[in-house]
Structure formats: C-alpha cells, structure tokens
Amino acid sequence: MEKRKEGILSQYDKNKQLYLNFLKYFLNTIEGIVIEESIVLQSIESRVKTRESLEKKIELKEKYRSIEEITDICGIRIITYFSDDVDKIANMIKRDFELDEINSVDKRETDDPTKFGYVSLHYIASLKADRLRLSEAHRFKGLKIEIQIRTILQHAWAEIEHDMGYKAVGDIPIKVRRSFSRLAGVIELADEEFVRIKDDLQDYSIKVQKEIKDNDESEISIDLISIKAFVYSDGEYLQNVKESAKKASLPLLDISESKQEQEIFSLIVKVCNKLDINNISELKRIYFKYVKILEIIQLKEYEFITYVKTYVTTPLVKILRVLDSAASTDINSDMFITLYEEIYLY
Template structure:
C-alpha cells in the first residue's frame, strides 16, 4: 500500500516542482514587500522547496495518509525570524490579512507550551494566495499552491536550532538532570526575549523625550547615539553647515546611523560631553569647518556621491584635534576611528593637520 501511494505522488512532484519553485520565489518577494510596506524590520526571511528525498521520507512515514501532492502543505516553506518576541504577532497579523489561511493545518504552537516544557515553539501558518492576487496575471498559475510559513523570534530560533542539532525529539528522551538544565535555560531565554523588547521600548521612549530635553536644557543632555541623532535632525546650525559643505562636494545628504554612532566616539575623544558642548564649538569654529571641507573636496579627484547628515560634526572634530598641533594626538584620533592600513592612517593624520594649517593661514 505504501509503495502504491509513493510513486504517484513523487511523479506528481516531478511534474509540478517547477511551479512550486516559482511559487516559492514569488511568495518570498511578496512577503518582503509586505513587510517593507508595513515598516516591519525582521532579521531574516528564508524560503525553500522540499527536495525529493525529504518528500519521499515524509510520505513513507505517513502510513498512507497522503494520496496526492496537494495534501502535503509544506512543499514550499518560509521561515521569518524577527528580532523581538512581540514582532512575531505583528508578522502574524500581516500574514492573516494578506493570505488565505488553511486553518486546519495552521497552528500557534506557542499555545501548546506546557509550563514545565523546555524549549521554544513557533507559530506555523499554512497559506495560499487569496483570490484578489490569483486574479492577477503574475499569480494566476499558482492556484492551489500552498506554503508553510514559520514565524519565530531570533532567540526562539537559536533555541530551536541548538535543540535540533542535539537530536532529541521529546523531553522524555532527555535524562532527568539534563532536562532540568534545559528548563532553566528556556526560562532564561524567555526572560531575555522579554527584556530585549523592554530595552527597545525604553530606547524609543528616550528618543521621543530627548528632543524636548535638548530644546529646554542642552547642558544636561549627554551625547549618545539617540541624543546626537535628535540634535542633528533638528539643529538649524548643523543644517546650515552641512549645506555649505555639500555645496563644495556636490554630494547628497542622507541619514546614516553608523556614521552617527561613530561620531559619538569622535566627539567624546575631543572632550565634548553634552549637546551644548557641540553647539558652542560649532558656532566658534564655523569658518574653519567650512573652509577645511572646501579644501578637502577641491583636492579630491573623485568626490563622494553621498554624505551623512551631520557631516559638519566630523569636520568639527578634525578642527579640534588639529588645533592641538600634535601629530601624535591626531594619529590617536585617526587610529581610534578606523581600521585603515597604517600608511593610510598616517596620510590622513598628516592631511588633517595640513588642511587645518592652510585654513588658519587664510
């Protein structure tokens, strides 16, 4: 009986695998677009088609459960890994809204987690495209195609991968003492998942509040990535200097989070600790900042196409370190903010001093 069931399904698979492969690609791209449109940033999306050997094993283990390929709901599988636990539900709501769910084969396995059960379980949906999409030419040939979508946080995924690698399929298979260790670790991971979400929420709350603090009491606002980003985005002085700088370079301005993070370290290196420290030095050195930037871009054979908003702060730091007229100090400044070749570091340190001396001599 098992052999009779096996051959027709595999023959069907061989005939339809091309369509399923295209369906996998289409649904992966669709989910990426839907997440982008809804401003949901996830860690990763992976998609796969079940290979023939894996399908053969599944059918063999099913004890005659399957008689046709369309009864097997995971020929196409997608895994969405979120950064935070609560984003699992956000992605789930999007999937429920944009796809037709196979309720019978979909399950929120998190609801099945026993209080003493070790490990993390995931949210699984079996979906197909809704009629509104199937009516479009690009999706019309995927009528009847289903996909299994698995959604879990990055910590849940970490647990599941390690647990899978150990090869134990149930808690009864784990020795009792080791099972206790699994349970303790599962609890720690669950707490970590919740705490990361709280930290994220606290950072967002701080970012919303810090702008008002900058306006009211800039001398009390310490320089960190959130406060610096808020200051750069709202400071008329920064905007004025940035625009003068790009008038010489011809570059476009774009916000760059990595640049802002790097600038926090540079500003602290220069002895600036609060937002008011930045504002004071920018006002004091406006002329030198712009003049040095002008010299830099006029000397470059190939100017940059894009610069980060807040580029004037980089030139402020260059002015401050060069004003010491200490080559060793400038070297330490350059060395602390790059992974350049030593020869390039030396050249940059020399250039910072050179452009500064040229600017003050004008």
C-alpha cells in the same frame, strides 16, 4: 500504501517546477510586504521539500492519499530579531494571504508550564482570490506553503535542539531536564527583555528629539542617539549647515545616503568622549565657536577642488577632528587653520 506513495511522488515530479515558481513568487511577495511595513528581519529562508524528504514523510505518516493533502512541500522560514515582530508578520500574513486555520499552529501558546524547547509560529497559507486573478499567479491556485516565524533566539534553540536530537520532554535524561527548562526560561526572558530595551531606546530617542527642538540640551548626554537627534533635529545647526553649503555652492546630501552613516556617528561620539564633551549643549557651543573659521578655510579650499561631497555631519566632523588633533577644545584661529591644513590639505 506503496501505490499511493508512488502516485504522490509522481505528482511531485510532474509539478516540481511549479512548486519552485510558486515559492519564488510567494517569497518575493513576502519580502515586498515586509519592506513596506518597515520590519527589519534577520533572514528569510526558503525551500521546496526534496523528493527523499517527501518520501520519508509519506512513509512515516501513512495517511496521505494525494499530494494536495501535504501542506509543507513549499516552505519559508522568517527569522526576526524581536518577538513583537513575529506578531507583526503574523498579522500581515493573515491580512494579505488565505490562512489554513486547521493546519496552522502557534507553538508559542501552551497551557503546559513544563513545556520547553522549540517554539515557533507555523502558518499554512495560500494566495487570496484577488492575487490568483493576476495573470502571473493564477497557475498557483490550490498550492499551499508552510510559513515558520520565529525570533533569532528561538531559531538558535531549534537548531541546537535539532542537532542534539531532542524534541520532547520525555526524550531528555531526567538529570539534565531541569537544566533544559532553566535555559528555555532564560531564552524566553531574553526575547522579552530585548523588546523592552528596543522600546526604551525608542522612547529615549523621541524624548531627546523633543528636548533638542525645544533647545533644552544641557542635560542630554553624548551617545549615538543624541548625536543623531542633534544632527537631524537641531534647527540652528541645520540652518547653519545649509547656509554654509549654499555659500560654497555645494549640494547638501542626506547622511543616510552614505554607507558610512553609522561609522560617522560613532566617530563623533568617540571624539566627544576623548575631548570630554559631555552633553549636546556643550557640543553645540563648540561647533558654533569654530564654524566661522571653518567656512573661511573651506571657501578658499573649494576654489581648487572641482567636486566635493558634503553631508549634514561634514562640518561637525571636521571641527572635531581638528580639535582631536589638538587634544583640546580651546585653540586659537591660527592653530585651527594649521591643524586643518595638516589633516585635509597635505
């Protein structure tokens, strides 16, 4: 046993840099694919098992004859926000990498209704033949990596469970076992509910965009989703913003290019609530009531400014800020101009 252990550790020492390079290559590949698939992750963690950890594993298992039999020397942990993204990433890994089916395990699947605690998808994977033919990857032939995929809630459970030192039902004192089981059910339910909420929001967004494009806006209440849909989907609003920018010889930039995109939309919602603007139809009416005055002011203003950034939200935000200063949606032209100058010119 001791001789086998020393032989494996010697192989580890010899190939340590290769493992590090393999991990980096695999991590970069995974991150590139995740971006292509438009999956938003909470985090990706990676590690090469330390010599001390490997030595403990060999001593504990007492079955390894060579380092090739140990499949988790390199490891990646992918943490998602939503449980359905776990399945998307799992399918992506099956598609783009060689999966070791024998050593892979889905700990989410169990026939034991009393099982609780750490659930995660563990895949053992390697590079496919087509990738290994690439000059930068052929040296990684035969290397495997463990990929753990879990939601952020599953990760929280795993970290707490690890800190407490409990890994099986029998480890838990009987008096608190029921509490653990209840909590596990709550976490599983929360994962499912977050997916449902995400789907509901996506459905709502699609519905709102359609209603705005169809000019059926009177029943659309003000919120972050409806404001975004209005700015990006309302044909009359977009046409007016483009024409105004053209008159002032200003480049019209996509709001998504601004780091403050979320803050800008949140500001619009906040001001609408303060001014008691309750739906998109009302907001649109107010915008077109004041936009001509705004255009006149800005044409004069831009004669003295050499560089101005303007986004699709800029005129809407400026009008709302003026009205917010007046604490009213019904002011005359002179008052609008005075307040605008106080906010933007002095």
